[in-house]
Amino acid sequence: MVREGEATKAHGHEVTVTSMTTVAPALPVQEHRLALSNLDLLLPPMDVGVFFCYAGDGAAAALPAILKAALAEVLVAYYPLAGEVVANAAGEGELLCSGRGVDFAEASAGDAALCELRLGVVDESAEKLVPKKKAGVMCVQVTKFKCGGAVVGCTFDHRVCDAYSFNMFLVAWAAAARGSSPSPAPSFDRSLLAPSVPAPACPHALADRLFVPVSCVPAPPAPTEAAASNRIFRVTAADVAALQAAAGPGRTKLEAFTAHLWQLHARAAAESPRRRRSCSMGVVVDGRTRLRRDGAMRAYFGNVLTIPYGATSPGHLRDMALADVADDVHRWVVEAATGEHFRGLVDWVEALRPEPSVARAYLGGDDGAEAAACVVSSGMRMPVGEVDFGWGRPAFASYHFPWPGSAGYVMPMPSARGDGDWVVYVHAAPEVVKAMEAEPATVFQAIEPDYVFGQA
Structure with missing residues (x-):
């Protein structure tokens, strides 16, 4: 500070x-x-x-x-x-x-x-x-x-x-x-995430595929690229709806957005100073309702997250229809969004302790340094309108996560205007930000003062 x-x-x-x-x-x-x-x-x-x-x-x-x-x-x-x-x-x-x-x-x-x-x-x-x-x-x-x-x-x-x-x-x-009136008290009941007794005979296969012990992570190569760029964009409600429509029936807005972002990374890979063998895209999934459907974890205070991901070659991604990319995103997100996976993940960590581990999504999957990696974390539950300290709702709000890792991090959240627009925090390689700004039909739009505060 x-x-x-x-x-x-x-x-x-x-x-x-x-x-x-x-x-x-x-x-x-x-x-x-x-x-x-x-x-x-x-x-x-x-x-x-x-x-x-x-x-x-x-x-x-x-x-x-x-x-x-x-x-x-x-x-x-x-x-x-x-x-x-x-x-x-x-x-x-x-x-x-x-x-x-x-x-x-x-x-x-x-x-x-x-x-x-x-x-x-x-x-x-x-x-x-x-x-x-x-x-x-x-x-x-x-x-x-x-x-x-x-x-x-x-x-x-x-x-x-x-x-x-x-x-x-x-x-x-x-x-x-x-x-x-005070909100319901938070819960710090760690028994909700207790490992299985007795311990399972073998590690959970999906957990083993999504996370890796730190000791198995190769040393990162010397930096050869410019530092990541940090931006905040807006995406209009109309563009969000258009992406969802193009992604096909049954696809969520976040799946459609992630699919679009994944293809943007593929296009940006051509501008990267280092040849990219694959583009890896991860999505943060909350497990509260997956672990307990009775609402017991509604007030749980702590981390209840996993990060499924997909990886494929930039050329293949560029040639795919958005609906096909969204189908792929949906497949690996749904696979991880189960109580079985979260319980298996708890047991996987227990078997590894005290060695720390890391999500493979941040490492670029199996291709590691040869991959362009990014993780999407939904901030759509951000309660912008409720963060009123007595002078009304905020005119603008955003998360801020300029982390030092090499993977990109993108977090969409609702606009404080309450009109269905999104505010999107972006921490990504410069060529990715350039691709966002250079789209022929711009989805990622600049944040202008008039948009936030009206006419100055």
């Missing part, structure tokens, strides 16, 4: 941290350790960010104090977010629920107005508005603008929770700020 008095640039304007505090739970926490589940252990140490823009209506002046008071209140139920991830005797991560609190920065954008931000160019905007976590599980930054608007940025440790879980926290935090 940026230290007090430190300044960074956001599209030519300095963002200066003016105050640093640590917000502890409103009630004391009895220190204890909480094990990470086997599905948490699939995640390497990496942080995920999210930010919300609130238009100028005088909210900025009072927002930090209200946010801090509400945060202290909601951390009583969400106490793991006020703790730390530490190593246990086996070297695995686990939660130290100590009540250390959440680092909270207040910042100023000087003379900048919120509508002047080029939100689509992440390195000029979100990169300075979403804090970098230095300690603990979570941190917050509130940045004030001269127009009276503000940006609330949060960063959290992905080993502790997934986006579904963090969405629960955001809704509870906003409700506390408004003085609304």
Whole structure:
């Protein structure tokens, strides 16, 4: 996290941290350790960010104090977010629920107005508005603008929770700020993801195909390509519907979008400085409703994810009809979206412990460094309209995940406008972003200030 008095640039304007505090739970926490589940252990140490823009209506002046008071209140139920991830005797991560609190920065954008931000160019905007976590599980930054608007940025440790879980926290935090009735309490019941007893005689075949022990991963080659580009695009509701129609009957919007993105990667492979033998595309699948159809995991706080993927040659992908590509996406997503797979994955991790593992989707599948790899994670459950701290819904919101891995990461989420448009966070190779911007019939459109804030 940026230290007090430190300044960074956001599209030519300095963002200066003016105050640093640590917000502890409103009630004391009895220190204890909480094990990470086997599905948490699939995640390497990496942080995920999210930010919300609130238009100028005088909210900025009072927002930090209200946010801090509400945060202290909601951390009583969400106490793991006020703790730390530490190593246990086996070297695995686990939660130290100590009540250390959440680092909270207040910042100023000087003379900048919120509508002047080029939100689509992440390195000029979100990169300075979403804090970098230095300690603990979570941190917050509130940045004030001269127009009276503000940006609330949060960063959290992905080993502790997934986006579904963090969405629960955001809704509870906003409700506390408004003085609304509290949301249902989160569940940290690790027995919901307990391994089988007795252990199965052989590893689950699909888990073995989708994940690999770290010791079996070859050392990455020396970097030969430009650093990844970070962008935020919008996709109109009409284009989403057109993609779904082209993907054929029975295909979801996300499957259609993924198929389109997969073909874009194939076209971009021709522009890559390194020859690509295949294009690998993965999709993050949530297992809550697959493991328990009775709703028992609805409030579960933690990671319940798997990442099926497909890989094929760029030339083959380019020649396929979108409907055929979508059929392929559907096939490997449905194969992994079962309770049997998630239970098998829990057992697979148990048999491997304490050795860590990694999803093959991030490695490019069997072709490794010879593949152009990307993972799609749906943020369509992002409760944009419910993250209202008392001044109305945000004018704009996005996740922020500029991770250091070589694979691309794309996350679509609903537009804050509530009109069916999507906002799409993209972390991808420069040639992929170029292909997105150069499409003859542009699906990925630039985020313009007028789209977010209306006429300035």
